[in-house]
Amino acid sequence: MSPDPHPDPIPGFRALADPTRRAILHLLTSESLTIAEVSRNFDMTRPAVKKHLAILADADLITVEPRGRERLNTLNLNGFQQVTDWLSYFDQFWDARLSDLKASLEKGSNP
Amino acid sequence: MSPDPHPDPIPGFRALADPTRRAILHLLTSESLTIAEVSRNFDMTRPAVKKHLAILADADLITVEPRGRERLNTLNLNGFQQVTDWLSYFDQFWDARLSDLKASLEKGSNP
DNA sequence: TTGACGTGATACCTTTTGGTATCATATCAA
DNA sequence: TTGATATGATACCAAAAGGTATCACGTCAA
Numbered sequence: 001m002s003p004d005p006h007p008d009p010i011p012g013f014r015a016l017a018d019p020t021r022r023a024i025l026h027l028l029t030s031e032s033l034t035i036a037e038v039s040r041n042f043d044m045t046r047p048a049v050k051k052h053l054a055i056l057a058d059a060d061l062i063t064v065e066p067r068g069r070e071r072l073n074t075l076n077l078n079g080f081q082q083v084t085d086w087l088s089y090f091d092q093f094w095d096a097r098l099s100d101l102k103a104s105l106e107k108g109s110n111p
Numbered sequence: 112m113s114p115d116p117h118p119d120p121i122p123g124f125r126a127l128a129d130p131t132r133r134a135i136l137h138l139l140t141s142e143s144l145t146i147a148e149v150s151r152n153f154d155m156t157r158p159a160v161k162k163h164l165a166i167l168a169d170a171d172l173i174t175v176e177p178r179g180r181e182r183l184n185t186l187n188l189n190g191f192q193q194v195t196d197w198l199s200y201f202d203q204f205w206d207a208r209l210s211d212l213k214a215s216l217e218k219g220s221n222p
Numbered sequence: 223t224t225g226a227c228g229t230g231a232t233a234c235c236t237t238t239t240g241g242t243a244t245c246a247t248a249t250c251a252a
Numbered sequence: 253t254t255g256a257t258a259t260g261a262t263a264c265c266a267a268a269a270g271g272t273a274t275c276a277c278g279t280c281a282a
């Protein structure tokens with residue numbers, strides 16, 4: 001019984017792949033919102049929004065805190081760390097590219 | 112005939128959502144590779160890898176340059192820009208969180 | 223206690239995604 | 253020229269993703 005032999009080690013990327021979920025994260029920067037409140041901002045049903053929130057929570061991009069009969073969804077920056085860490089590996093190649101550009105300019109050739 | 116009324120303005124996120132594609136990008140940091148060469152690094156068929164490369168190219172994460180009968184795939188940092196730009200918006204909230212933590216520590220409460 | 227409301231949880235549907243198999247085409251080398 | 257090789261292009265398939273409809277449950281307020 002092993003239905004998921006190779007889960008993505010960085011679930012944040014899949015969570016960020018959907019424009020709706022990115023919009024939700026933007027929404028939650030100004031304030032924490034309940035599921036119903038988030039839903040009012042989008043042209044889709046509440047269950048659909050709840051699914052998006054579940055994926056964001058799984059990726060540690062938000063936290064969900066029970067609040068009476070409501071559930072308050074709050075931006076969680078922890079999930080961003082893995083994503084930015086993976087991306088930061090490529091920073092060195094940016095530097096390399098700038099060096100190449102600089103060398104090209106000095107050499108007089110057209111980059 | 113408008114089959115795609117709302118394309119994702121940041122295709123890079125969807126491209127990065129797949130672990131195989133992220134691995135391909137890592138591969139291409141050391142050197143440019145042909146489709147066949149990239150394929151040898153993964154346990155899947157060449158057409159499958161080619162699809163991944165097409166998605167990466169659409170997202171401007173790689174460039175493809177014909178080279179005789181081969182096609183040389185090269186890392187393209189331009190596609191990373193949109194992604195990191197979107198993510199950078201959240202930097203300010205990271206700072207805010209650090210401020211909150213600092214305030215909590217000074218106040219003596221447990222964060 | 224009784225409703226109304228916010229949410230949890232299914233079941234179901236359609237489209238997209240990730241993958242294979244297969245064949246056609248172009249190019250390089252002997 | 254001939255054959256091997258690198259790729260293009262399709263057709264096809266199973267699973268996942270994104271969405272809806274629906275109903276049950278817990279909680280708040282009158």
